[in-house]
Amino acid sequence: MLTIALIYPELLGTYGDGGNAVVLAERARRRGFEAEIVNVGVDDDVPDATIYLLGGGEDGPQRLGADLLRVSSFSARVRDGNFVFAVCAGLQLLGTSFCVEGDDEYEGLGLVNAITSRGETRSVGELVVRVDGRALVGFENHGGRTTLGDDVEPLGRVEVGRGNDGTVDGFRTPGLWASYAHGPVLAMNPWFADKVLARALGRELEPLVTIADQLYDERVGALAP
Amino acid sequence: MPREISLRDDVAKGAVRTVNLLSRLASRGSGTVIGGRVGLAIAPNLLADLARSRDVVLVSGTNGKTTTTAMIAAGWGVAVATNSTGSNMPEGHVAALVASKSRSVVLEVDESWLGDVARATRPRVIALLNLSRDQLDRANEVRQLAERWRALLADLSEVTVVANANDPLVVHAAELAESVAWCDVPTPWTTDAVSCPRCTKPLHFQDNSWWSDCGFSKPTDLVATFDDHLHVRGTSLAIDLQLPGAFNEANAAMALTALSYLGVDLNEALKRVNAITSVAGRFSLRLWRGHQLRLLLAKNPAGFSSMLLTLKSDGADVWVAINARVADGRDPSWLYDVPFELLRGHRVYCFGDRRLDLATRLDYANVDYVLVSDESSLPASSEVINVLANYTAFQEWRTRTKAC
Ligand SMILES: [Zn+2]
Numbered sequence: 001m002l003t004i005a006l007i008y009p010e011l012l013g014t015y016g017d018g019g020n021a022v023v024l025a026e027r028a029r030r031r032g033f034e035a036e037i038v039n040v041g042v043d044d045d046v047p048d049a050t051i052y053l054l055g056g057g058e059d060g061p062q063r064l065g066a067d068l069l070r071v072s073s074f075s076a077r078v079r080d081g082n083f084v085f086a087v088c089a090g091l092q093l094l095g096t097s098f099c100v101e102g103d104d105e106y107e108g109l110g111l112v113n114a115i116t117s118r119g120e121t122r123s124v125g126e127l128v129v130r131v132d133g134r135a136l137v138g139f140e141n142h143g144g145r146t147t148l149g150d151d152v153e154p155l156g157r158v159e160v161g162r163g164n165d166g167t168v169d170g171f172r173t174p175g176l177w178a179s180y181a182h183g184p185v186l187a188m189n190p191w192f193a194d195k196v197l198a199r200a201l202g203r204e205l206e207p208l209v210t211i212a213d214q215l216y217d218e219r220v221g222a223l224a225p
Numbered sequence: 226m227p228r229e230i231s232l233r234d235d236v237a238k239g240a241v242r243t244v245n246l247l248s249r250l251a252s253r254g255s256g257t258v259i260g261g262r263v264g265l266a267i268a269p270n271l272l273a274d275l276a277r278s279r280d281v282v283l284v285s286g287t288n289g290k291t292t293t294t295a296m297i298a299a300g301w302g303v304a305v306a307t308n309s310t311g312s313n314m315p316e317g318h319v320a321a322l323v324a325s326k327s328r329s330v331v332l333e334v335d336e337s338w339l340g341d342v343a344r345a346t347r348p349r350v351i352a353l354l355n356l357s358r359d360q361l362d363r364a365n366e367v368r369q370l371a372e373r374w375r376a377l378l379a380d381l382s383e384v385t386v387v388a389n390a391n392d393p394l395v396v397h398a399a400e401l402a403e404s405v406a407w408c409d410v411p412t413p414w415t416t417d418a419v420s421c422p423r424c425t426k427p428l429h430f431q432d433n434s435w436w437s438d439c440g441f442s443k444p445t446d447l448v449a450t451f452d453d454h455l456h457v458r459g460t461s462l463a464i465d466l467q468l469p470g471a472f473n474e475a476n477a478a479m480a481l482t483a484l485s486y487l488g489v490d491l492n493e494a495l496k497r498v499n500a501i502t503s504v505a506g507r508f509s510l511r512l513w514r515g516h517q518l519r520l521l522l523a524k525n526p527a528g529f530s531s532m533l534l535t536l537k538s539d540g541a542d543v544w545v546a547i548n549a550r551v552a553d554g555r556d557p558s559w560l561y562d563v564p565f566e567l568l569r570g571h572r573v574y575c576f577g578d579r580r581l582d583l584a585t586r587l588d589y590a591n592v593d594y595v596l597v598s599d600e601s602s603l604p605a606s607s608e609v610i611n612v613l614a615n616y617t618a619f620q621e622w623r624t625r626t627k628a629c
Contacts (some may be wrong), residue, residue, distance in 0.1 A: 008426065010419035014358070019561025019589075026589045035246040040425045041421075058366045060425035125555070183558030187585055211588045211596070215581040 002028045002035040002201060005049035007074070009039050012064045012090055015141065017055025020085070023193050023212075025050065028110075030208055033201070046055070046074045051083045051200040054090025056142070056182045059100040061088040066108060069093070075109055083200050084111075084176045087185060090115045091170060091178035092144055099144070111166055113149030116162030122144075126160035127181050128223050129169040135159070136189050137219040139179025145178075155179050160223060181222070187212060188219055233615040237264040237271050238323050238389050255428050261316030264323070272315050275322035276346035279306075282331040282483055284345065285339045286354025286395070287367075288528040289476040292468070293354060294333040295504045296480035301487070307328045311505055320345070329487075336370055339360035340377045343384075351378075352387040352483045356394040357414055357527040357533035358559065364399035371422055385427070387483045389475075390444045393435060397422035408446040408482050409433075410475035415529035433565070449482045457482050460491045472528075507619075510591060510609065511626035515601075517609045518544070519598045524553065526562035532566045532613055542604075543568060543611050546576035546618035547583045553616045557582045565590045574603070575616045 006013070008022045025035040033207055042064075051075070057065060067077070079083055083093070092098040095114030097105045104118070119142075127140040136156060146164040148154060148171055155170030155177065163169025163180050170179035177196065179185060186193035190212040198205050240258065264271050282292045289309055298305040308317045315335045321332065324610040334342045334358070336516035343351060353580065355376070368501050378386055379401035388399035411444035421428050421437035428437050436442035454461045455478050455520050466476050477498050484494050503509035511518045523529040536543065549557045557579050565587055572593045574582045580596055587594040614622050 015556070016558035016561030019558070019586075022561070022589050026591075034407075058368050060368065061420045064420065064425045139558060141556070145342045183556070184561045184586075186583075187561065188591065210585075211594075213579070215585045218581050 001050075002033050002039060002197075003047075003049040004035065005038045005040050005047060005052050005056050006066050007040050007046070008042055008061075008068065008092075009055070010042065011061035012055040013093045014056045014058065015088070015183035016141075017053070017087060017090075017183055020055075020087070020186040020193075022205060023051050023184065023186040024053075024197055025188075027190070027193055028201070029210060030210075031206055037196045042068055042116055043113065044122075046077060048077065049082060050067055051085060051196070052078070054084065054086035056088030056090065062098075063100050063103070063106060065089070066093040066098075066106065069109055070107075075111060078111055078175055081175065084178075085186075085196050086176065086178040087102060088140070088142055088180060090183040090213040091180060092142075092146065094178060095146065110218040112171055112173055112178075113152050114146055114171060116144040116146045118145065119143050123162040123180075125161055126223050128159040129163060129179065129181065130159055131156035131192065132195075134191060135220050135222050135224050136179065136181060136185070136192055137216070138145070138179070138185040138188055139183065141182060141192055177214060188215060190216055226325050234271060234274050238275075239260050239506060242323060249269060249460055259316075260323070261312070261319035264319050265316060267329065270345075272319050272342070273320060273324070273345040273347075279322075279328050281329045281348040282350045282352065282487070283334050283339065283343060283348045284331065284352045284354070284479075284483075285334045285423070286337050286352075286389075287336065287359050288355045288531070289354045289479075290333040292473060292504045292507070293352060293480050294331055294500045296477055296501065297331045297352075297483055299329070299501055300484050301489055302493060302497060303327070306491060308332055314382060315342060318342060333532055336388065337373075341374060343377060343381055344364040348384055348385060349487050350385050350483045353389060353395050353399055354399070354479055355389055355392045355412060355414070355527065357525065358562070359525040370421060371395075371398045375401060378402040385486045387448075387479060387486070389479065391433075391435070393441070393443075394422055396444060397441070398489045400444070402527055405444075406482055406486065407444040407446060408449040408479055409447045409451060410449070411451065411471045412470070412475065422583070433501050449478055451478065455481065457491060460485075462491060462495045462496070468501065468504070468508050470531060472531040472535075495530050506623045509522055510514060510629035511620075511622075511627040512629050514603070515605060516558045516603070517607075517629065518612045518622070518626060519609050520619060521558070521611060521613045522616070522619045522624070523613045524619075526559050529563040535565065536567075536571075536611060538570060540570050540572075541584045541608060541610070542574060542606065543571050543613065544576060546582060546612065546614040547579045548577045548615060548618045549579045549582075549622075550617045551620075560586045565592055568592045571611045576600075577614070 021037045028035040093107045098116040122143040129136040154168035298307045304327040306327045313335045385400040385404045387406045389395045390407040423441045424439040441480040449457045523532040
């Protein structure tokens with residue numbers, strides 16, 4: 001059973017981020033796995049799950065999300081090996097600190113050595129990141145500038161847009177994958193959705209052909225430099 | 226008024242008319258925005274001067290602005306100056322006020338322009354419908370917008386704010402206003418206000434009420450309420466609209482409440498509002514290549530959800546057209562915030578620049594879809610087909626179809 005826990009969708013789900021859960025569940029089901037999506041509300045404890053999804057949010061909700069996760073079992077479960085895929089604000093709050101309105105250094109969960117400061121401008125637009133030789137296409141909308149520790153591997157190199165800092169995007173540690181490509185980035189990048197799914201399930205997956213492959217080809221054609 | 230300024234205004238007003246006429250003759254745009262822009266460039270105070278000594282009503286919110294504005298204009302029962310073409314920024318307002326000298330004015334206002342327009346036009350009534358996500362790529366985060374409205378309304382005098390009591394963001398925005406008329410209207414979409422605008426803690430929704438642990442809660446001094454009738458300040462009204470959907474009943478309730486503050490006879494106003502069959506081409510029946518189409522504008526998650534809820538579960542084909550041009554917002558992520566699962570049992574034909582994004586969304590929702598690349602091969606149908614389209618896609622379908 002694949003359990004996909006969507007963390008605080010009412011706080012961290014600004015940009016269609018719930019779509020990533022639907023994509024993972026469907027791609028698992030179509031390969032014969034059982035899959036369920038659990039919405040973790042702000043009053044709920046964080047349950048055991050195969051994968052946790054963290055989405056984007058506005059400043060206040062992001063701060064509240066970090067506070068709630070800090071006192072929950074989330075970090076312990078992640079250290080026990082539960083896998084996380086995070087985007088946007090979700091990416092930021094996994095790090096050591098981030099900035100939100102009125103707070104230049106708000107304490108993050110510290111699960112990865114990454115510091116987010118205020119960027120000089122807000123970054124709004126298409127994002128293309130080279131991940132394992134393939135283009136990851138998406139859309140970013142954030143004001144952060146994220147600096148990774150030397151020991152942290154970025155998800156990929158930025159080809160269009162800003163990502164962390166104009167050079168690289170996101171990060172990839174054994175238990176945490178993250179990107180600034182918000183919302184249903186897994187819908188636009190079926191190959192990457194399968195990478196996330198394979199990592200969560202801990203096994204190789206059979207190829208799966210869907211209409212999303214055509215969408216991906218079209219977006220790459222429209223965006224790739 | 227100093228003579229110099231009024232002369233400048235006259236020149237500016239003349240310019241608005243001339244440029245609009247030329248623009249229409251050259252058939253560029255609807256000929257309202259360009260003239261207004263020229264006028265404002267010549268006389269920056271033009272909007273304030275044009276609105277002086279008139280009874281102004283402003284209508285703002287994410288969804289329902291155009292319809293509510295049309296309902297107020299129709300319900301008023303007098304000649305009304307209004308921006309019925311949907312140009313809802315100051316250049317459109319200037320154009321509307323130049324085009325008609327009527328004392329009665331109702332203007333639809335883009336959410337982010339409400340402050341400027343309200344300070345310039347000194348309205349008697351402002352109707353605030355709802356606030357939710359729209360065009361996220363413009364970074365107009367809804368909570369910030371609510372804060373800006375709040376600062377504006379705390380400051381503005383001699384205005385009655387007709388506000389939706391079921392939308393926590395609207396309540397946060399309106400609660401400091403000098404005079405507020407709270408309306409208890411159907412508001413199914415509250416996903417953008419699940420965290421309290423005051424303290425960011427979760428809001429609780431139950432039994433047509435809502436509250437936060439900090440004490441912020443739904444207002445209880447309601448001026449307009451619904452059961453089988455709409456009750457506005459002691460008058461009971463039987464709403465019986467030609468327009469579809471609960472969201473249009475909510476729009477009508479807001480419009481009639483606004484009109485009650487302008488001294489309009491509500492029973493007469495109701496007859497005129499009930500008789501409306503189409504607003505700026507929306508909901509109207511159109512013809513295209515032998516197909517009978519009903520065009521429905523749906524441009525953000527809240528609007529789209531309301532529109533999906535009006536469709537009967539009869540399995541009829543539905544056409545959906547999605548673009549992601551500048552006016553739509555370049556980011557179609559919002560498709561994943563729309564409960565397309567409601568369309569299971571229907572076959573959905575996917576149109577527009579971003580039909581592949583739509584088809585992918587429908588595929589993951591397990592909805593039967595057809596990607597339309599060749600429009601000449603669409604099956605013939607004798608039934609009226611509902612066409613849901615977002616902003617620029619809707620304009621395209623307006624242009625390509627003919628009135629029935
Ligand atoms: Zn509160």
